[in-house]
Amino acid sequence: MFELDIRSRKPIYEQLVEKVKELIISGALRPDEKLPSVRSLSKDLTVNPNTIQKAYRELEHEGFVYSLPGKGSYVSLLEEKVQERKLERVKEELTKLINEALYLGLTKEELLKLIEQAEENKEGGN
Amino acid sequence: MFELDIRSRKPIYEQLVEKVKELIISGALRPDEKLPSVRSLSKDLTVNPNTIQKAYRELEHEGFVYSLPGKGSYVSLLEEKVQERKLERVKEELTKLINEALYLGLTKEELLKLIEQAEENKEGGN
Amino acid sequence: MFELDIRSRKPIYEQLVEKVKELIISGALRPDEKLPSVRSLSKDLTVNPNTIQKAYRELEHEGFVYSLPGKGSYVSLLEEKVQERKLERVKEELTKLINEALYLGLTKEELLKLIEQAEENKEGGN
Amino acid sequence: MFELDIRSRKPIYEQLVEKVKELIISGALRPDEKLPSVRSLSKDLTVNPNTIQKAYRELEHEGFVYSLPGKGSYVSLLEEKVQERKLERVKEELTKLINEALYLGLTKEELLKLIEQAEENKEGGN
DNA sequence: GTGGTCTAGACCACG
DNA sequence: GTGGTCTAGACCACT
Structure with a gap:
């Protein structure tokens, strides 16, 4: 499992x-x-x-x-409200990390690649 | 300056x-x-x-x-190696967070918006 | 220590x-x-x-x-903003717990006693 | 009802x-x-x-x-013992949270306000 | 030296 | 049976 x-x-x-x-x-x-x-x-x-x-x-x-x-x-139940609040936090952290990554030289293209890989995993996981 | x-x-x-x-x-x-x-x-x-x-x-x-x-x-010196290592870590954390965000219902479009906002800040800052 | x-x-x-x-x-x-x-x-x-x-x-x-x-x-630094957000969460949790306690038969007087004990500990700790 | x-x-x-x-x-x-x-x-x-x-x-x-x-x-039966045990746990958690709240800058007055609000809700509900 | 992870195995209170 | 805590001691990557 x-x-x-x-x-x-x-x-x-x-x-x-x-x-x-x-x-x-x-x-x-x-x-x-x-x-x-x-x-x-x-x-x-x-x-x-x-x-x-x-x-x-x-x-x-x-x-x-x-x-x-x-x-x-x-x-857990993961009620909508809680879920929304979590998403808020994750978005904040993401913004910070994206800035960091760009400063460190990561290109927008590489960022998009990361996202697409994540999406594939998500679909594959279902 | x-x-x-x-x-x-x-x-x-x-x-x-x-x-x-x-x-x-x-x-x-x-x-x-x-x-x-x-x-x-x-x-x-x-x-x-x-x-x-x-x-x-x-x-x-x-x-x-x-x-x-x-x-x-x-x-600081910020030798290439050090920078590369940092980028590695940031990418790992990014992948995790992106997964989390997608799981919590963030759409790919919203993710792209976050990235573009970050890019604008970067350009605007220079 | x-x-x-x-x-x-x-x-x-x-x-x-x-x-x-x-x-x-x-x-x-x-x-x-x-x-x-x-x-x-x-x-x-x-x-x-x-x-x-x-x-x-x-x-x-x-x-x-x-x-x-x-x-x-x-x-950690514990910037003001972060601290405020934490306090918000703690207040929410407190409200829930206070309700629980009242429902379970805790009197207001006993609640006040808990608070005063906490205050004493705080002062004693400094 | x-x-x-x-x-x-x-x-x-x-x-x-x-x-x-x-x-x-x-x-x-x-x-x-x-x-x-x-x-x-x-x-x-x-x-x-x-x-x-x-x-x-x-x-x-x-x-x-x-x-x-x-x-x-x-x-449920909610025997007295069970209820007492629950109250015990709630009191423990309350003590922790109150400490946390005081540490984070919540004043005693604000705490009392939370309690009174909870009491009003209780009375209003009956 | 540091924090981080992991194994092996123990004891506790609770249901 | 369950989760929760704790000890003893190991290995790793990194500073």
Whole structure:
């Protein structure tokens, strides 16, 4: 269900965070749906429980997941308002980063390429 | 030398930071070149010295400037390698943020608008 | 410097997070000041490095601290704007929690007591 | 039975959630009492069934209500102990948030205002 | 030296 | 059974 690239230089917990986000946004994981338990996922992916826990905690921080101690971890509702506010923040950060990138010599064309790659991933993920 | 828009809602120190960055990237300010002292620039721009100080400190943070206590602030070396590494990181972060934004419902068109606005600021700033 | 109550049921990393926050807000720790390294603090407090790391990461998440890999962890600037936005969020959350508490039978008097205790801690911390 | 303010900027489902909570806490709705069905309440309040559904789901989340698929939604037992535990947790979280708010510059007076507003809402709701 | 990631395995409170 | 915390100790890339 969650395929990871153990060889990638990108941290495992980060890969997992992104995977889960994709599944939530694409609708594959629905609000209030239960995520695999820390331990079971740890076994399935042959990854240490702490690493899974770290990913789940990060997801909770970002509001994509909530967890009930003793029960499990679940997909958050992500109401429209909250979603809008998040988008606002992301746009602000994006503006800053784009400026940085342009200053550092990134061309507009390269920027467009990044966007298109992201779009392909998005479609591929559904 | 450093033109500021006092009426802009963007903080003065932030404007100054970006101006200096541009001048460094464009090559107008060369490595090890001395920046104006806080006090002289404060007088020239009729801006509070604390504001200048804040801008210089930020530039130092980001590695564009180094300062010798009691002597002044100087343009960093910014060797190509260092710059390349920075660009690498910025691109990684950008990819993440773009993904996030698309997931949260931002359209490609809105993304392009953000980029164009950034480009205008860049050109307008020179 | 950072006194912890190892016997408390409150997690160690959480105690540390709160201590550091207090010191930052009270001004005892100033912007850009370097925090003790993960390892050194780990030895001083005879606490596992992972626990310190967890606290620092949490502080970074909340914007009180930034860390430069290979260099160290530092106190953030906390510009006014950012601070205001944070306060907005905290106020919203507070309103919700106060409602919850009233519904669950907490009296206004008990609420006031909580506030006064918090105030005392604040003064005591300086 | 459940009066809503359609003009309020507060979401209808949220208003409904709070109303039901009040009625439960105040004792007007007793344990194991059946709540109106989603469809009947939808007609009475001339509100979309999905909105009612969302409110009931939220109430179930928070433990105020349990639902038997195909039968209906019922008021939870809410034994004193359970309620006490909840209050304990809410108080802990409140203490943290109050600290945070004071640190971020909120005055005691503003805090009191938040509490009084909450109290008015409570009274106004009954 | 620094922060960041990860494994292995333990204990706790809660449901 | 669950999530949450913690220890002990390892490796990495970077300064």
